[in-house]
Amino acid sequence: MSLSLLVANEKWQDFDTAWKDMLESDGAIDGVLDALTLAGQKNRMSRCSALLREHRANLALAERHADAARLIGAGLRGGLSPTEFGEALFDHAAKAWSEEVWWSAYTEASGLEEGCSDLRAAWTKFERLLAYQPGSHIFHAGGWGTGKVLEIREADKEILIRFHSGREDTFPMEGAVDIFQPLSPNDLxxxxxxxxxxxxxxxxxxxxxxxxxxxxxxxxxxxxxxxxxxxxxxxxxxxxxxxxxxxxxxxxxxxxxxxxxxxxxxxxxxxxxxxxDPAEELRKSFQTMTSVEEVLARAMEIITPKTEDGIKDVIREAIGGQLEGNEELTQLDLLRAHLFTSQLEKDSYEPLLELIRELLKAEGEDDEAAPIYALLNELPGYKEQDQAVDALKEACGDAWADEVITNFQLLAPGMVRRFIDDIVDAERGEDLAPHYTQLIKRPLRAPHVLTYLAKAAEKGLIGDKLPLPMERANSLISLAAFLYGIRRDNPDTTRSHGRIVDLLAGGDDPLLDRLFEGASPKDLRTAQLTLQRGVEDSIDNLVATLVFRAGPVEEENTRFWEDESIWTTRTGLDCRIQELKVLKDERVPQNEAALSAAAEQGDLSENAEWDAALEEQRNLAGKIQQLETEISVAQLLENAMLPEATACPGTKVFYSQEDAEGEQCIIILGPWDAKDDGSVVSYQAPLAKGMLGMQAGESTSITLPGGTINVEVTRVETVKVD
Missing domain, CATH: 1.10.10 (Arc Repressor Mutant, subunit A)
Known part of the structure; x- marks a missing residue:
């Protein structure tokens, strides 16, 4: 038993017993010296003095004067009286080392001599010099690091040291004891x-x-x-x-x-x-915990493939104790508990499979997918999500591929890569192509899924029925820009951002280079504009290189707002999409219910409710078609390249009006962004439309519903759109 450990843990009776046993042997005293140093730091040297005297006497009888001197020195450093032990210390030191060639140099450098004023400091320096033997190691905390003593030059009172960097230098003994810490051979x-x-x-x-x-x-x-x-x-x-x-x-x-x-x-x-006993200590630890989450967090910290069965039994017991009779247990807690317990079992864990099957059968709200997929996404880490892959497959049996392919876009991020590999191995890879097509059209719907699926698609693992290269390129760089903005939000976004960057710009033959092959300068310039929101440098540099190779964009007479697109802000587009959702999810079901109620009345020839519901059905269908058409051609102003100092969508225009006092202004945005107070105007409205393309100092006449006005543009500013 280490004497230092006994002192560190204040086991003084055991320490005394162990020291007495050592007195009867002729073994090394290094352990005693370390223990006395620690006892001195704890201000407990006084209780060690009796045994120290006895041990010193035994060493003296055995003529082990060097050990006796070290023993007394350790006691002095810890607080024993120099008056009582000083003479004995110098006597033992002289008998042990006075014949050595370095004795005079060491005693002079350290000040160790009979009657010295500070015996503790003198002995500390002398003992350090003793440690500086050829082949021993020292440490310099000021920056030189670890060194090795190569030579002791007694005549010059110098020490030659080589440091880890290879530098060699000599140091005076008197200075070395102050700046270098001696290291034991077992020091790291x-x-x-x-x-x-x-x-x-x-x-x-x-x-x-x-x-x-x-x-x-x-x-x-x-x-x-x-x-x-x-x-x-x-x-x-x-x-x-x-x-x-x-x-x-x-x-x-x-x-x-x-x-x-x-x-x-x-x-x-x-x-x-x-x-x-590690198992018993773990059991005590679990007994203080009050939730499944706490127990699982602790269990995950300690479980390894080599964990002993006794530890596994304690973990099972703790998890079971949390599940038993716990009315506040959530489905997520239950799923996590069963997933973890399944790792401890050699065979299938039926409670987990039963839970998954139950969740698969349950119906989600508003015709959503089974709640199992929402729970899988709530699993807090990739490790747990990955564990759920095998459990879901086993629960579904032979129908696992159909189940997963149907709900592929709902998978948790940590499950996607495994399932792609398994689906491809099952020769069902082509069934994933429709998901890729859908996500290319809406890359932000499931960005983590798309990053994995894109890699598989571009490797040819899901067949060749893919969107056009230009469409894939624009969608994926849009995804890259989005993930760049949230890359530090959580581990999922960090991983997804890394995957999309590696996919698009990694390797000797980057994917973007292939997808943009044959693209026009205008197409490449449009793609570059998407990256203005921020993107990883490797992607930005690659697209910039492609733009440079393609050459300049040919001048065109049309300006961006003159094409068939509807330019709007992201807020305006979201409002339009929400309007469409309300029509489809609320108004259409209400209309269907009205038609059904009217039909139950019997004769429809003179049924006013039926006619009204039918008319509303036609109006709803027309409105939905109109909104879907408008949304399909919508473009975001944040991606537009605005002409400098020119009135256009995305600018604030200041103007003066003939016969009107003062300067006036309007903000020109999209048709879904206009405000009733006239401060924000659609670029399709007469006033804004009449100013489009104008710059400061230019004048024009604009025909409005109330008559014609003459205006002069005084200045144009770009506005921040979102």
Missing amino acids: RSLYYEDPEDVPKRAKKEPLEILRLVLERHHGRAKLVSVKSALAMIGIESSSWSAWWRKCKKLVEMSSDFRMSGGGANPELRLLVEPS
């Missing part, structure tokens, strides 16, 4: 100096072995930040540190020799004096 920094390739490999292969070395250096306990600093010294930092700590943390949780305590980002790690 010493090991790393000698073998910088093997130590990081050992750390990754055996995390607990390295953790033990770090904790022993800190007398058995250390905060996580100290462990992190120690690992940084051997090159394990940033992402490497995160991966190492994830692995180490799980091993610590299940180890009988280590314990982690305290929450937050900086828990305390310690070596245990006596081995513990």
Whole structure:
């Protein structure tokens, strides 16, 4: 048992017993010295003085004067009286080392001599000099890092040191004791100096072995930040540190020799004096938890493929305890609990399959898909979503492919890649092509699904019935711009953004290069405008290169608002789409109900309710067709290339009117953006239409319903549209 651990855990009786056992042997005293150092830090040296005297006497009888001097020195540093022990310390030191060639140099550099005024400081310096032997290691906290003592030059009172960087330099002994920390042979920094390739490999292969070395250096306990600093010294930092700590943390949780305590980002790690029962400790931990979420979070931290059956039994027990009689349990809690429990079982876990089948049979609200898909999207991580793939397939049996293909756009992000692979393996890849076509038309409907599906489609895995290359290119760069704006929102958007960037601009033969093959300069320029909202540099640079290669856009007489498109803001378009939704989802069902009620009255020849409902049906059909046509040709003003200082949709125009005082202004937007107070005017309205294309200083006559007016444009400003 380590004496330092006994002191660290305040087990003083066990410490006394272990020290007495050591007195009867002739073993090394390094463990005693470390324990006395820690006892001094705890201000408990006085209770160690009796055994220290006895141990010193035994060492003196055995003529182990060097060990006796070190033992007294450790006691002095911890608070023992120099008056009582000073003479004995100098006597043992002289008997041990006075014949060495360096004795005079060391005592002079440290000030260790009989009657010195500060014996503690003198011994501390002398002991450090003793540690500076050829082949030993030191550490410089000021920036030079770890070094190795190459030579002791007694005559010059200098020490030659080579640092990890390869730099060699000499230092005066008197200065070296103040700026260099001696390192033990088992210190990570010493090991790393000698073998910088093997130590990081050992750390990754055996995390607990390295953790033990770090904790022993800190007398058995250390905060996580100290462990992190120690690992940084051997090159394990940033992402490497995160991966190492994830692995180490799980091993610590299940180890009988280590314990982690305290929450937050900086828990305390310690070596245990006596081995513990990990299963029992885990059971106690679970007993303090009050929700399924807490239990699952803890279980996920510790479960590994090598987890022992006893630990798995404790986890099953804890999950079962949370599920039993819990009336506040949600379907998501139940699904997560069963998904996790299924990992612990060697065979199928029937409660999970029954739950999924029940959710598949349930009807969603307003004819939506079964609620299982909403729950799958609520699973908090890709790992849980991926686990649900096999469970859903098993629950559906042979019909899994039909079920998944039908609801493909509703899948959780973490399920999509697996299901694409499985569907392709089942030779059903072409059944995914309609989903790709739909999502290309509406890329923001399911962006995470589209990023995976696009990769499969462009590899030829779902057949050749795909939208035109130009349509795919414009849709995917629009998706890339959208994901760029939300790339830091959560892990899903970060992953999806990375996938779309890699798909469009990655590799020696980027997809965008192929999709835009043969595109006109105008088409490429339009695509470039889509990227003005912001996009990853690799995509922006690639499109810019394609635009440059294509050459200049030919001048045209028409201006962007003169084509067949309806230019509008995103808000205006959303309002129009909502209007269409109300007609389809509310007005049409109401009309169908009215027709049905009128038909039940019998004779329709003189049925006024029937005639009214039929007329409304024709009006609704016409209105829906009109809205669908308008929406299909809508273009967003945020994507338009506005001519500089020219009145057009997306600008604020200031003008003066003949026979009217003061300057007036209007904001020109789309037909679905106009306001009743006249501050925002549709570009199709007479006043705005008469000013389109004009610049400051130009005049014109505009015919309005109330007569003709003469106006002069005074200035034009671009407005922010959304």
